[in-house]
Amino acid sequence: MKPLLRIVDxxxxxxxxEVLAGIxxxxxxxxxxxxxxxxxxxxxxxxxxINYLEKPTAGHIYVDDKLIGEKQVxxxxxxxxxxxxxxxxxxxxxxxxxxxxxxxxxALDNVSxxxxxxxxxxxxxxxxxxxxxxxxxxxxxxxGEYPERLSGGQxxxxxxxxxLVMQPKLILLDEATSALDxxxxxxxxxxxxxxxxxxxxxxxxxxxxxxxxxxxxRVIFMDDGKIVEEGPPHEIFSNPTHERTRVFLRQIIxx
Amino acid sequence: MPEFWIKMxxxxxxxxxxxxxxxxxxxxxxxxxxxxxxxxxxAVALMRISTFKLLRYPALFYTDVMRGxxxxxxxxxxxxxxxxxxxxxxxxxxxxxxxGMNGAAYVGEIYRAGIEAIHRxxxxxxxxxxxxxVRAMRYIILPQALRLMLPPLCNYAxxxxxxxxxxxxxxxxxxxxxxxxxxxxxxxxxxxxQIYLICAGFYLALxxxxxxxxxxxxxxxxxxx
Numbered sequence: 495m496k497p498l499l500r501i502v503d504x505x506x507x508x509x510x511x512e513v514l515a516g517i518x519x520x521x522x523x524x525x526x527x528x529x530x531x532x533x534x535x536x537x538x539x540x541x542x543x544i545n546y547l548e549k550p551t552a553g554h555i556y557v558d559d560k561l562i563g564e565k566q567v568x569x570x571x572x573x574x575x576x577x578x579x580x581x582x583x584x585x586x587x588x589x590x591x592x593x594x595x596x597x598x599x600x601a602l603d604n605v606s607x608x609x610x611x612x613x614x615x616x617x618x619x620x621x622x623x624x625x626x627x628x629x630x631x632x633x634x635x636x637x638g639e640y641p642e643r644l645s646g647g648q649x650x651x652x653x654x655x656x657x658l659v660m661q662p663k664l665i666l667l668d669e670a671t672s673a674l675d676x677x678x679x680x681x682x683x684x685x686x687x688x689x690x691x692x693x694x695x696x697x698x699x700x701x702x703x704x705x706x707x708x709x710x711x712r713v714i715f716m717d718d719g720k721i722v723e724e725g726p727p728h729e730i731f732s733n734p735t736h737e738r739t740r741v742f743l744r745q746i747i748x749x
Numbered sequence: 750m751p752e753f754w755i756k757m758x759x760x761x762x763x764x765x766x767x768x769x770x771x772x773x774x775x776x777x778x779x780x781x782x783x784x785x786x787x788x789x790x791x792a793v794a795l796m797r798i799s800t801f802k803l804l805r806y807p808a809l810f811y812t813d814v815m816r817g818x819x820x821x822x823x824x825x826x827x828x829x830x831x832x833x834x835x836x837x838x839x840x841x842x843x844x845x846x847x848x849g850m851n852g853a854a855y856v857g858e859i860y861r862a863g864i865e866a867i868h869r870x871x872x873x874x875x876x877x878x879x880x881x882x883v884r885a886m887r888y889i890i891l892p893q894a895l896r897l898m899l900p901p902l903c904n905y906a907x908x909x910x911x912x913x914x915x916x917x918x919x920x921x922x923x924x925x926x927x928x929x930x931x932x933x934x935x936x937x938x939x940x941x942x943q944i945y946l947i948c949a950g951f952y953l954a955l956x957x958x959x960x961x962x963x964x965x966x967x968x969x970x971x972x973x974x
Contacts, residue, residue, distance in 0.1 A: 545877055547873055547876065547877065576881045576882050576883070577881055580876070580879050580880060580881045580884075581879065583876060583877055583878070583879045584878065584879025585879075586877070587877075588873075588874075588877035590870060590873070590874060592870055594868075594870040594871060594873065594874035595874075596871065596874070596875075596889055596893075597893065598892050598893050598896075607878075607888060607889075608878035608879060608880070611880060611884055611888050612878060612879040612880055612884070653874075656878065657878075660878060660879065
């Protein structure tokens with residue numbers, strides 16, 4: 495079967511600093527992939543490259559066989575226009591570490607703004623869909639609240655609803671729980687677990703090892719901008735073959 | 750002081766209608782210049798935050814020149830300088846254009862600061878949902894930035910009211926111009942100080958409400974943050 499996401503030899507440098515040094519990954523439809531690794535290993539940058547929040551220095555990304563962020567004209571790769579890029583991004587959901595809810599909009603408007611302004615839905619249709627998504631994350635009763643009145647866990651759940659309402663093919667989660675107080679992590683993981691059970695394609699950058707082990711089909715360990723090793727979660731977590739993976743896991747577990 | 754009251758008794762039917770009309774003119778120039786500054790300032794700000802050097806550098810140059818030279822000089826160039834080239838403005842139009850173009854540099858900086866104060870994550874979230882940069886600006890960034898911009902814009906409007914006084918030099922019939930004319934025409938040199946005090950009162954009547962609004966907006970901003 496063709497992969498939903500194909501990343502081919504992706505490189506990214508900031509000035510002279512090489513953050514991604516040739517990453518190639520295939521992700522199947524419905525697969526749940528976790529990316530782990532020490533800070534500075536490039537995992538967040540990789541995720542941000544997938545929806546072109548960062549422009550890769552070299553390499554290509556395909557979703558459903560369609561190039562992301564660029565197109566081929568006479569055999570050459572050229573960058574997409576803002577409008578074309580926006581269309582592609584609408585199909586890829588991104589959950590941020592710091593939620594990035596829009597503080598001037600209510601929870602409901604946070605979720606309905608993209609259906610209205612991107613998909614062009616009528617206000618009522620957009621709000622209906624948005625409310626259904628808030629219900630799904632258990633926050634329909636907070637629809638009228640502004641983000642500042644919500645807890646971190648609730649904010650992240652609204653952010654997930656905001657992603658889901660666009661019916662993305664692929665959901666990227668960038669350390670979705672690491673900005674949360676410990677007692678709020680559970681409610682967000684519960685929502686993510688439900689998404690996994692629905693068979694959505696997800697790529698998570700995470701430090702929640704037990705959670706990653708539970709819901710992932712595959713785990714990738716990154717270091718220094720490269721994939722050090724990858725495999726089924728029980729193999730990576732219980733029986734890593736590389737010394738660097740072992741050191742990293744020991745550090746995380748000893749925390 | 751008695752001399753002042755005697756003169757006032759004699760001349761107030763002359764003085765106050767003139768100063769009221771001049772105040773209306775001041776308000777007209779101020780609002781005209783404010784509109785020019787608000788619109789032109791938006792163009793300057795958008796150019797300054799652009800990623801294209803071809804847009805960014807001219808805007809930077811404009812801001813530096815406009816802020817680095819006296820508004821009086823700029824207005825003289827527009828009023829006297831352009832008329833030498835055959836482009837003639839009446840004093841009021843020249844004043845509105847001059848103060849407006851000068852204000853665009855300051856207003857542009859207020860806009861830019863407001864936009865740049867919005868966290869980068871806001872744009873990223875908007876883009877990741879499939880908004881174009883233009884839509885992200887319109888629906889996500891500007892509504893937030895506007896609340897930050899309003900208090901300094903209000904302060905700018907206060908400065909603008911006071912800056913209208915310099916256009917008395919090109920005979921635009923605003924408060925200061927009329928006050929000086931009155932002093933000369935009615936031989937009130939001995940009480941000119943009091944006349945200018947009255948002028949100050951007229952300016953205050955315009956600026957005090959504005960500073961009240963500015964204070965309110967400042968408080969509203971804190972509450973929302």
